[in-house]
Amino acid sequence: MRRDGSSKVAGEQRLKVAALVSVGRHPVTGRPRRADYDARAVEMGLSLATPEDVCLVHAGECSPETEGALRAYLGMGIAAVDVLQQPAGADIVPALEAWLRDLGPRLVLCGARGETGEGSGLVPFLLAERLGWSLVAGLAGVESVDDDTMTVLQALPRGQRRRLKVRLPAVVTVDAAAQPARQSAYGPARRGALRRLEAELTPDGAARSWTTAPAKKRPKRLKIVKASSARDRFKAAAAKAEGGGGQVLAGVSAQAGAEAILKLLREEGVLR
Numbered sequence: 001m002r003r004d005g006s007s008k009v010a011g012e013q014r015l016k017v018a019a020l021v022s023v024g025r026h027p028v029t030g031r032p033r034r035a036d037y038d039a040r041a042v043e044m045g046l047s048l049a050t051p052e053d054v055c056l057v058h059a060g061e062c063s064p065e066t067e068g069a070l071r072a073y074l075g076m077g078i079a080a081v082d083v084l085q086q087p088a089g090a091d092i093v094p095a096l097e098a099w100l101r102d103l104g105p106r107l108v109l110c111g112a113r114g115e116t117g118e119g120s121g122l123v124p125f126l127l128a129e130r131l132g133w134s135l136v137a138g139l140a141g142v143e144s145v146d147d148d149t150m151t152v153l154q155a156l157p158r159g160q161r162r163r164l165k166v167r168l169p170a171v172v173t174v175d176a177a178a179q180p181a182r183q184s185a186y187g188p189a190r191r192g193a194l195r196r197l198e199a200e201l202t203p204d205g206a207a208r209s210w211t212t213a214p215a216k217k218r219p220k221r222l223k224i225v226k227a228s229s230a231r232d233r234f235k236a237a238a239a240k241a242e243g244g245g246g247q248v249l250a251g252v253s254a255q256a257g258a259e260a261i262l263k264l265l266r267e268e269g270v271l272r
Contacts, residue, residue, distance in 0.1 A: 017054045017107045018056075062194060074193075075183075084197055107150070107169065108133075112173045
């Protein structure tokens with residue numbers, strides 16, 4: 001249900017929603033907190049179903065340092081968070097798959113990427129592949145949910161939106177353009193339960209072969225405009241590209257086209 005009490009779900013069937021949550025990291029202090037993308041996913045779940053039909057799960061360690069971050073999700077009005085005990089270096093995808101198959105939700109909400117750990121954003125894709133469910137990346141909002149399908153808005157660059165019809169059950173990732181999460185209330189956060197569950201441990205064999213090194217300065221990225229309001233989206237879509245040095249290549253050879261692309265990337269500072 002929405003905050004105003006109206007419902008986006010058509011029909012009498014109740015929508016069961018699962019949200020995958022993780023421990024985030026404050027960008028300034030580095031302290032554990034609820035992850036912004038995951039909190040937006042929980043907020044979207046609460047707009048579609050009652051708190052009793054929104055189930056949260058965290059796969060990883062639950063230490064005294066991270067418990068406060070997980071309880072911040074409880075402060076959004078959720079009664080409990082299932083914690084699948086997974087040590088560092090474990091592959092969490094099999095444990096999450098087993099938990100989802102046992103729960104049987106029709107919709108799984110995930111953040112676009114984690115703020116700690118690998119932060120690759122691959123977990124939703126791996127889960128959808130193993131479950132055989134539909135997947136939509138970069139969700140900005142859900143317009144309606146019917147018996148077997150839902151209509152969603154996907155966030156695109158320059159503030160644009162694309163309307164998609166998705167077959168349920170589905171796994172979706174939530175974009176930064178989605179509705180911001182509500183504040184976490186202290187009382188419900190302390191009263192909520194962190195249910196620690198035993199789960200199958202699967203070593204992450206792929207990670208063992210990786211070599212780690214200190215991060216280097218990233219290359220400059222091309223500017224991508226993202227906007228949340230309709231006014232900002234219109235301005236971004238109607239704005240002209242900066243600079244007047246662009247050119248249209250038509251009927252040129254592959255070599256000439258590649259040289260033009262390399263020249264543009266060097267001018268933008270992407271390549272050096």
